Amino acid sequence: MALNIEKSKCIGCGACVVECPVEALDLVDGLAVVDPAKCIDCGNCVKICPADALSLPDQPTKSDGKRDPEAGSKFNIQDPLPDTVEDYAQGNEKKTIRAQVTPVAGGDVWSGVWVIIEYNNGKVAPVAWELLGEGRKLADAIGCGLCGVITGYQVDTVVPEAFAHGAEKVYVIDHPVLKDYRTEPYAEAITSLVRKYQPEIILMGATSIGRDVFPAVATKMQTGLTADCTVLGIDPETKLLQQTRPAFGGNIMATILCRKSRPQMATVRPRVMAMPERVEGREGEVIREEFSATESDFRTKVLEFIPSDAKSAFLDKAEIIVAVGLGIAAKRNMVLAEELADVLGATLAGTRGAVEAGWLTHDQQVGQSGVTVRPKVYIAIGISGAIQHLVGMETSDFIIAINNDPDASILKVANYGIVGDLFQIVPAMTAEFKKRLQHGVAN
Amino acid sequence: MHFVVCLKQVPDTSEVRIDPVTNTLMREGVPSIINPYDAHGLEEAIRLKEKVGGKVTIVSMGPPQAKEALKKAMSFGADRAILLSDRAFGGSDSLATAYILSSALQKIHETEPIDLVFAGKEAIDGDTAQTGPGIAQRLGFPQLTYAIKVRELTDTTVTVERKTESGRQIVQAQLPALITVEKELNDLSYASLPNMMKAAAYEPEMWNFNSLPFDVTQMGLKGSPTSVSRIFAPPGRTGGEIIDGMKDPKGTAESVVQKIFQQNIIMVHPLAKGGKH
Ligand SMILES: Cc1cc2nc3c(=O)[nH]c(=O)nc-3n(C[C@H](O)[C@H](O)[C@H](O)COP(=O)(O)OP(=O)(O)OC[C@H]3O[C@@H](n4cnc5c(N)ncnc54)[C@H](O)[C@@H]3O)c2cc1C
Ligand SMILES: Cc1cc2nc3c(=O)[nH]c(=O)nc-3n(C[C@H](O)[C@H](O)[C@H](O)COP(=O)(O)OP(=O)(O)OC[C@H]3O[C@@H](n4cnc5c(N)ncnc54)[C@H](O)[C@@H]3O)c2cc1C
Numbered sequence: 001m002a003l004n005i006e007k008s009k010c011i012g013c014g015a016c017v018v019e020c021p022v023e024a025l026d027l028v029d030g031l032a033v034v035d036p037a038k039c040i041d042c043g044n045c046v047k048i049c050p051a052d053a054l055s056l057p058d059q060p061t062k063s064d065g066k067r068d069p070e071a072g073s074k075f076n077i078q079d080p081l082p083d084t085v086e087d088y089a090q091g092n093e094k095k096t097i098r099a100q101v102t103p104v105a106g107g108d109v110w111s112g113v114w115v116i117i118e119y120n121n122g123k124v125a126p127v128a129w130e131l132l133g134e135g136r137k138l139a140d141a142i143g144c145g146l147c148g149v150i151t152g153y154q155v156d157t158v159v160p161e162a163f164a165h166g167a168e169k170v171y172v173i174d175h176p177v178l179k180d181y182r183t184e185p186y187a188e189a190i191t192s193l194v195r196k197y198q199p200e201i202i203l204m205g206a207t208s209i210g211r212d213v214f215p216a217v218a219t220k221m222q223t224g225l226t227a228d229c230t231v232l233g234i235d236p237e238t239k240l241l242q243q244t245r246p247a248f249g250g251n252i253m254a255t256i257l258c259r260k261s262r263p264q265m266a267t268v269r270p271r272v273m274a275m276p277e278r279v280e281g282r283e284g285e286v287i288r289e290e291f292s293a294t295e296s297d298f299r300t301k302v303l304e305f306i307p308s309d310a311k312s313a314f315l316d317k318a319e320i321i322v323a324v325g326l327g328i329a330a331k332r333n334m335v336l337a338e339e340l341a342d343v344l345g346a347t348l349a350g351t352r353g354a355v356e357a358g359w360l361t362h363d364q365q366v367g368q369s370g371v372t373v374r375p376k377v378y379i380a381i382g383i384s385g386a387i388q389h390l391v392g393m394e395t396s397d398f399i400i401a402i403n404n405d406p407d408a409s410i411l412k413v414a415n416y417g418i419v420g421d422l423f424q425i426v427p428a429m430t431a432e433f434k435k436r437l438q439h440g441v442a443n
Numbered sequence: 444m445h446f447v448v449c450l451k452q453v454p455d456t457s458e459v460r461i462d463p464v465t466n467t468l469m470r471e472g473v474p475s476i477i478n479p480y481d482a483h484g485l486e487e488a489i490r491l492k493e494k495v496g497g498k499v500t501i502v503s504m505g506p507p508q509a510k511e512a513l514k515k516a517m518s519f520g521a522d523r524a525i526l527l528s529d530r531a532f533g534g535s536d537s538l539a540t541a542y543i544l545s546s547a548l549q550k551i552h553e554t555e556p557i558d559l560v561f562a563g564k565e566a567i568d569g570d571t572a573q574t575g576p577g578i579a580q581r582l583g584f585p586q587l588t589y590a591i592k593v594r595e596l597t598d599t600t601v602t603v604e605r606k607t608e609s610g611r612q613i614v615q616a617q618l619p620a621l622i623t624v625e626k627e628l629n630d631l632s633y634a635s636l637p638n639m640m641k642a643a644a645y646e647p648e649m650w651n652f653n654s655l656p657f658d659v660t661q662m663g664l665k666g667s668p669t670s671v672s673r674i675f676a677p678p679g680r681t682g683g684e685i686i687d688g689m690k691d692p693k694g695t696a697e698s699v700v701q702k703i704f705q706q707n708i709i710m711v712h713p714l715a716k717g718g719k720h
Contacts, residue, residue, distance in 0.1 A: 017534065027664070212586070219576070225573055252674050254674045255675075257672045259670065260668065420687070421688075421692060425688050431696075
């Protein structure tokens with residue numbers, strides 16, 4: 001008897017290889033392979049396989065072919081708890097022995113949810129507040145504290161904002177070398193705090209800064225990092241952070257776990273988590289840490305910063321977006337979209353197709369390789385709704401799409417999917433909006 | 444100068460889909476390509492070599508089939524290509540991948556000191572954008588991510604324009620350094636005939652676990668702190684109302700606009716009120 005592997009289902013994730021207590025499994029050319037001589041038919045791998053690719057001849061472990069939602073998120077049963085668990089749970093010398101023991105999820109060692117608050121050029125990246133909102137839920141699910149971290153120069157005005165957005169405690173490193181963002185000093189500063197206070201989870205926006213500094217911090221800490229998450233959760237049983245992210249250009253979603261290393265680290269896409277309520281005057285504890293660095297420690301210099309023009313910079317904050325795709329057919333037809341945008345006070349954006357055609361600039365591209373937007377209203381004109389586009393706009397509050405192909409994917413995500421010719425529909429909508437808005441009549 | 448390009452062979456992701464019923468990747472017949480960002484890194488390395496002289500080495504980790512990507516890459520004018528291939532490397536996450544690649548770069552560096560490393564902004568399959576920074580950290584090189592232009596290269600420094608959400612940052616780093624590149628960095632050129640012929644005859648060097656003093660606990664599935672616990676198709680947003688606008692476009696447009704106001708989706712806003720005539 002031996003384990004049966006259905007090759008067509010195997011996704012090569014390797015979960016089974018890790019799970020196998022007797023090292024009978026291996027990945028060969030990206031697919032799981034079993035050594036029947038070693039296999040003891042324990043079935044651990046069958047339970048953990050996320051793709052239902054494994055089975056044992058006599059025990060179809062999963063009754064109805066559906067996957068067990070808990071499978072794959074348990075600690076390896078074969079892992080004995082370290083002997084030292086008792087000691088450190090009680091006590092005093094936590095710091096010194098922490099490094100050698102397997103972390104206990106939700107335990108008092110490696111404890112707390114941290115959000116790194118990105119503050120640059122005098123502005124906080126709004127995703128930091130979104131993450132304090134999300135972090136609150138995670139911290140409540142674990143039963144631990146929620147802290148903000150601010151590293152930068154002259155950051156005092158940011159501290160009360162962090163409390164207002166839900167942080168209970170704020171760690172601050174304020175130092176002139178942190179004036180302009182650079183990887184080296186920022187990674188040093190964040191890592192020094194992580195080493196000292198040992199949070200269980202740290203989150204940061206998946207911005208160009210977050211995606212630059214977090215891999216450096218994760219490497220210094222030798223821990224796992226999940227990129228660009230769109231959903232976070234806590235496994236109720238193991239208290240592990242479930243980090244869900246798009247991969248393969250948005251064609252698949254993957255839930256990633258970091259079982260044994262700490263902290264669990266994730267960058268999270270801006271504008272996918274809801275903005276928490278801001279409560280003026282909320283207070284908390286401020287912990288200021290020294291940072292013993294001098295300019296000569298670092299090998300990079302920022303020579304200049306050239307801000308991009310305001311119009312495109314605000315795309316991700318736009319309330320109403322009028323977006324165009326290749327269906328608009330020619331540059332001269334862009335006027336249709338421009339007129340609609342004008343009437344609504346909307347921001348113009350579009351697909352990669354429209355950008356590549358030269359009708360829009362790259363800053364105006366929505367999607368996987370462009371900007372993620374979350375406006376109140378998204379009007380999609382002549383856009384097919386490729387997955388790479390959808391990932392950038394699906395979380396819009398209300399989507400209106402105009403497309404003459406009844407099978408276009410965009411219509412499936414739209415609240416109002418209008419099957420029709422954009423050259424007729426759009427001007428008529430513009431005229432009707434104009435009429436009503438000018439006269440202030442809603443009905 | 445010695446330029447090293449990290450190059451990954453990837454499936455053409457616009458064609459990878461998930462089977463909604465079985466929740467598995469449908470990858471049959473999906474073609475493999477050179478990660479598009481890495482092609483721009485290679486292009487830049489070759490242009491710089493042509494300008495200042497030196498050598499371009501390509502390093503890749505992947506299955507033996509990735510040799511094809513390396514041969515193709517050689518045809519653009521690189522000088523050496525190394526493929527790291529071993530079962531022990533399989534299943535590595537970005538931390539472990541960076542460990543393996545940086546170990547290889549370390550070894551190359553010992554005999555032929557590296558000045559500048561190029562990596563892609565991200566790989567289009569895993570999309571983490573974490574491998575480049577991970578390599579830089581381990582080698583102790585400064586990292587310059589999201590580069591859209593190499594402004595200047597001297598014997599001791601490199602200056603690049605980096606793309607950020609709010610604008611362009613001009614940064615100078617001491618060499619050796621690592622740059623991760625955006626597609627805007629350059630336009631790709633075509634392979635020349637002599638280079639294509641040279642590449643056709645070229646065999647990439649194969650390195651495996653025994654080629655270097657690797658630490659097995661830092662690689663593969665067991666050396667990777669992250670693991671995939673589940674994959675699934677992206678949740679489709681459930682559709683709303685489909686409205687037929689073919690028969691009476693004007694009437695449809697008007698009634699949709701009316702509904703939009705009735706349901707307060709767009710409100711009569713003082714700012715928009717005085718809209719242009
Ligand atoms: C790695 C990767 C990253 C990508 N990143 C992005 C990204 O960030 N953003 C992005 O948008 N794309 C991205 N793409 C490209 C994406 O796959 C699609 O190719 C692109 O979104 C299609 O653009 P489109 O909808 O404008 O064009 P098309 O797919 O050609 O759609 C045009 C639509 O217009 C409709 N139409 C035509 N005439 C009319 C008419 N008269 N009236 C009404 N409707 C009409 C057609 O029915 C069709 O549905 C990426 C692709 C890859 C591989
Ligand atoms: C669905 C899915 C989700 C995943 N999620 C995560 C995750 O959240 N965290 C994580 O740590 N790992 C994750 N991984 C694993 C990750 O994809 C692999 O570790 C991969 O080897 C490197 O990451 P990447 O593809 O994201 O490359 P990136 O880090 O995006 O690549 C950036 C650049 O690094 C260089 N590079 C990367 N890989 C190679 C290579 N093999 N050879 C040469 N150069 C290379 C290239 O220049 C490339 O352009 C995931 C894998 C899958 C299949």
